Amino acid sequence: MIEVQNRKHIVLGVLLSGFLLGHSVFAAEQTRPNIIVIMADDLGYNDVGCYGCKDIPTPHIDSLAKEGVRFTSGYVTGSMCGPSRAGFLTGKHQSKFGFYKNCSAPFDPKQGLPKMETIASLLQKQGYVTGGVGKWHMGTSDDQHPNAMGFDDWFGFLGGGLMYYPLDHPSYRGRFTPPIPRPMKHKYLQHTLPLIHNREPVEWDQYLTRELTDAGIRFLETNQANPFFLFMSYNAPHLDLEAPEETIAKFPADKMTVVPGVKPGARSIYGAMVFEMDEGIGQLLARVKELGLADNTVVWFLSDHGGMERTSDNRPLRGAKGSAYEGGLRVPMIVKWPGKTPQGVVLDDMVTSLDIGATALAMAGGDPAEAGLHGKDIRPYMTQESTEAPHEVLYWHTGSTMNSFGVIREGDYKLIGGGRGNPALYNLKDDLGEKKNVAASHPERVQAMRARWMEWSKDIQPPLWEGGENIQYADYDWLKGNLHYKAKPD
Structure with a gap:
């Protein structure tokens, strides 16, 4: 009799734990x-x-x-x-x-x-x-x-x-x-x-x-x-x-x-x-x-x-x-x-x-x-x-090639020209409209920000594609009925 009762308790315990587990998963889902x-x-x-x-x-x-x-x-x-x-x-x-x-x-x-x-x-x-x-x-x-x-x-x-x-x-x-x-x-x-x-x-x-x-x-x-x-x-x-x-x-x-x-x-x-x-x-x-x-x-x-x-x-x-x-x-x-x-x-x-x-x-x-x-x-x-x-810092790689300008913002300062060209430095706190290039008066900051961008950019990858052929047609099923659909010749 005791053995039967124990079995019942075990079954009830399994069912209850399963219910609680399911409930907790549902709660987490919610x-x-x-x-x-x-x-x-x-x-x-x-x-x-x-x-x-x-x-x-x-x-x-x-x-x-x-x-x-x-x-x-x-x-x-x-x-x-x-x-x-x-x-x-x-x-x-x-x-x-x-x-x-x-x-x-x-x-x-x-x-x-x-x-x-x-x-x-x-x-x-x-x-x-x-x-x-x-x-x-x-x-x-x-x-x-x-x-x-x-x-x-x-x-x-x-x-x-x-x-x-x-x-x-x-x-x-x-x-x-x-x-x-x-x-x-x-x-x-x-x-x-x-x-x-x-x-x-x-x-x-x-x-x-x-x-x-x-x-x-x-x-x-x-x-x-x-x-x-x-x-x-x-x-x-x-x-x-x-x-x-x-x-x-x-x-x-x-x-x-x-x-x-x-x-x-x-x-x-x-x-x-x-x-x-x-x-x-x-x-x-x-x-x-x-x-x-x-x-x-x-x-x-x-x-x-x-x-x-x-x-x-x-x-x-x-x-x-x-x-x-x-x-x-x-x-x-x-x-x-x-x-x-x-x-x-x-x-x-x-x-x-x-x-x-x-x-x-x-x-x-x-x-x-x-x-x-x-x-x-x-x-x-x-x-x-x-x-x-x-x-504290954000980086960008702008333009359409690997050699395009780098951009870095560090605190209130933003540098355009991280990779090449004459850099332009702006204090966005004082000059949100980027009207005054202060690079000449902050040469050490320019050098440090430029070096930081160059380090970040070391692992940039070659372009996935260079040019592009202006292909007018394709044979995708989702194009059917569209002016660009053309089935491949048999």
Whole structure:
């Protein structure tokens, strides 16, 4: 009898411990936050309300800053789309694996990311469902497809941009109707690839920003029961300048902020594009709340680099997209982690887009250092559990070749010309607009910073590709029905 009772106790103990173990795993699963990264394309530093914009309302982006933390020294790893996104997506400085310039020929398999881990694939290994929406720009071969690079679900386009309406839209007047009458220039070769869901082309009939928002919401609805990572990679406000007429009407050209070098008409349409993106972000955040996910979802917002000279306002920064000045590398960057980040706090110390991946992996239970990531887990800083600056120094390799200028920021000082040429040194604390080169009066600092950059750059890699053939056609199944599809001859 005693033996039977003991057996019962053992069985009950096993069942109870199994229940408790399962419960603890479930609890751990619940505490790991969902992670959403929203990335704008070519957005100016001063084109968001909380950063000082007066002519383009961005209430939903501003709400993230009001309810979270806004960084004034948020940086990306490159001042052009491809290199910056390669750095963000891999969590590594892109010059360390040879990604120096944009993919100019989307069907050239040499151009784009090599087979390597991404933030998405690292989060997959931690049990996250990973989704991406919008712009890829990391290559189009089977090995470079988002589904092969860590994204369980991808809705978007693989080129460097996309027209904001379907190619048969009346406003295009047949310009993109097959067959192609002549070889396409780089931009339109990129911008006329199809919208795809994973490896299938999809039909769409509305303004692109709205289409991408809808896709992001579908991902949330489908994966709400699992910890997830969602990369919302908006096309806006990247050229071409296109927006719904009723939205453009909200931004009369004569009411727009006067920005040197920007035509009022261009600023009007650009304003409408930013507004449409902000509206989409608002819808996405509202759905997160409706699904009961808001308290356990971290939301980041940033631009992939500075805005373009002909559309954007990067003031008070100098320079724009493509520049080694602050206007090319410093971007709006915000994070909201409910119950963790303080509300409405502005942080001035340097952070980088590389930190987003490292922090996300740490939140998911992974080890950024073990994964070889170059960013830092900045949870202590962004929650203000620690006021210590995450970085004492940041490095860049700008331009499209190994011999391009190096850039280093060390404390308040920034040196342009780490590798070659006559260096320019700026004290950003006193001269945020980089107007006064103080290199001549600080020769020892210049020498030390230059030597430090040279040491950092010792292991940069040769370019993944040099030139690029302007290939017009490919035979990918996801291209079927598109003007660039051509089956291989039998």
